[in-house]
Amino acid sequence: MVFTYETHVTLKQLAIRKDQKHYIVEDVMNGEFYEMPEVCIVAIELINHKRSLDEVEKALLVKYPDEDIEILNFVSQLLELNLISKLNGEEILSGSVQKNQTGFLWLPQTLGRFFFNPISSKMYFLLLIASAGLILFNQDLFPRYFDLFVFDLMFQNIVALLVVSFFLVILHEFGHVLAVRSEGLPAKIEVGNRLFFVVLETDMSQVWKLPAEKRNKLYLAGMNFDIVVLFLALSAQIFTSESTLTMGLLKLIVLDTLIRLFYQAAVFMKTDLYYVIENNSGCYNLMENGRNYLAKWLPFLRVPDTETFAEEEKVVRRYAVFYLAGILLTFIITAYYYIPQMMFAVNEIMMPGFFEPITSIRFWDSVVFLLQVLLVSGLLIYSWTKKYRLSS
Template sequence: MTVTFVELTAHREADGWIVGRAPAGPFVALPDLGMETIELLSAGRSTAEVHAELHRRHGEEVDVAAFVASLDRIGFVARIDGRPGATVVQPRPSLPWLRSGHLRWLVRWPAAVVWCAVVLAAVVLLVRSPERRPGLADLVWADSAALVLLVDAVVASVVISLHELGHLAVARAFGVPGTVTLSTRLTVLVAQTDVTGAWALPRRRRVLVYLAGTATDLLVAAGCLFGSLGFAADGTVATCLRAVVLTIGLGALLQWALFLRTDGYFLVQDVSGCRNLYGDAGRLLRFWVRRGPDPRPGLPPRERRFVSGYAPFMAVGAVLTVGAFVVVSVPVLVRLLVVAGGDVARGVSGPHWADLADGVVGLAVLAAFHGTLLWLLGRRLLGAVRRRRGTT
């Protein structure tokens, strides 16, 4: 059996090789023996010849045919004995007109110097001007709850979009395509940028991709603080700008909730040398409740220690997140729905057009946000059920 591979990219890391399908993945971690097998097959040797050669070199029995089958399932194989391999659809990149040449300046030292200067100046401003510091009271900047809810939703959407654009732009500067989509982290609605292709980069560059969203957040927050200097500290505009800074800060806290698959999680996973920390920890938790095999024997000692420590941390974080949703978010949502419904009722019976507008806007914002969350959660649950049925 002879094998032809699709275009693959590979680079050496401390514990083996990262091999993937250019430019968007998927990627796998392989030991030296796995990379050697791919090189021998790529040279035109048959699986039987490669098996014999590996046995001669290392004295090991390698099931080359099974290895090829596993690579075929993830889309690495173009042809097997002249027959097409499995087809893997790669995600369509967002903003495909953005090219690496347009964005290369983002990852050069002058941009880093400017970013550091702006953020440092914003920190100095916060220290020297206490009246410019954001607080929770800034989130309620108008008497109309519906107006605050609507504007805050728009601001949050813009901030999140800029955050994801930061990831996308830095990844694209390194020639990595990225796709921005909506998803969920447990009960949290999030936007995410799929930059799987970053595994083709050295670790130092991957770290820049992970940190790009937070770097963008800090730059936007600094801009809002400087913009507030043009207005009275207790004025509506300055209050709104501080509310934006606070919104960014709250979002940044979520990005470092390491028990979810957030920016901070991916950074920790990569720096720790783990390949699938979240997935391995999930399998370990299922093993602890007697619902699956123990994943640790198949992991290197370093990864085994990280996974064993991360699994209980992930479980506690998940319980707290779901608990907060039930205990805090649901009652708040019910209260907001009652208030908005009361505004609509008063507006219709009055008629009081201001109350009616407040109620309609409030219900529309709540329906858009929570409807999207429920739709994504339902789609994920349905996909999990289908996969489970397909494996039974």
């Protein structure tokens, strides 16, 4: 669509909030949020005051002489974002529909505030320190790779891990839900995916209605619930006999929880800690900009269509260090836990099982485990080759 300086523009209902460095613009109808610099906000205000596009551009050139002002391009971008309702008095048809902001509204705000308030935040931190103290004073509590093997059969171990992980992930996400509800906002748990794996994730898009200083509580809520689980499972081990099923399950819970907490520091993925860093820095494309910075030396990391503001360059360089540290942490976790677990499963469970009679449950346990390994390996290889084909 071609715009001229005589084009009359009517914008949708927008809510504008000052953020740390720029502004957050909300499309009130469909609940979408956009980050914009001050010059864009002034342009929107002038358009809302029925100023012609020619007048808007001249006013912006006077107020922001160092900026590259092209009001027609800006209006074109607003149209692409579905933020324009009328052009020259004619309605603009768009595919966006009004969203009803619902989700766990039956949970009272007071319940959320019981778990997430200034006092509870300090208690979660103290529980983290206490958990670290328990492990330091009793190093047998630190999870080992063989804690995965609660049962003799791999099928039982896999089922136990899936059940434990499912309930712990639900609890993690419910922490986010309660934190969102503590601010009186709706939240919902959605089903997403990471590669070929189904995951649960909390839609917290409404956090942009809050000032930056209140968002961290929502981002850290799931980790705080993980810390409670970790402390309780560690403490319970002190009062549990070693050679019992309960002890085995407690060790599995600690193993699963601690690894997921470690992974939060792998900020080359968009973990909860990544969003805390992003929120504190005010750089909301931190991962993409960090990858492009590292692409000077690692070209395969480059991400198209990203822009780093001049004042963000120092933050991006610092994040790039954490990005690489997160990758290193992932290799360490793999070397310390996943590779030994696989070697133990193959050498101590799968291979001996193949020497059992074909009528033995251990033989079929080994067959099922081998098929699972082949399936997962095949899916990973396929995803890597697909990603390579798309990038080449």
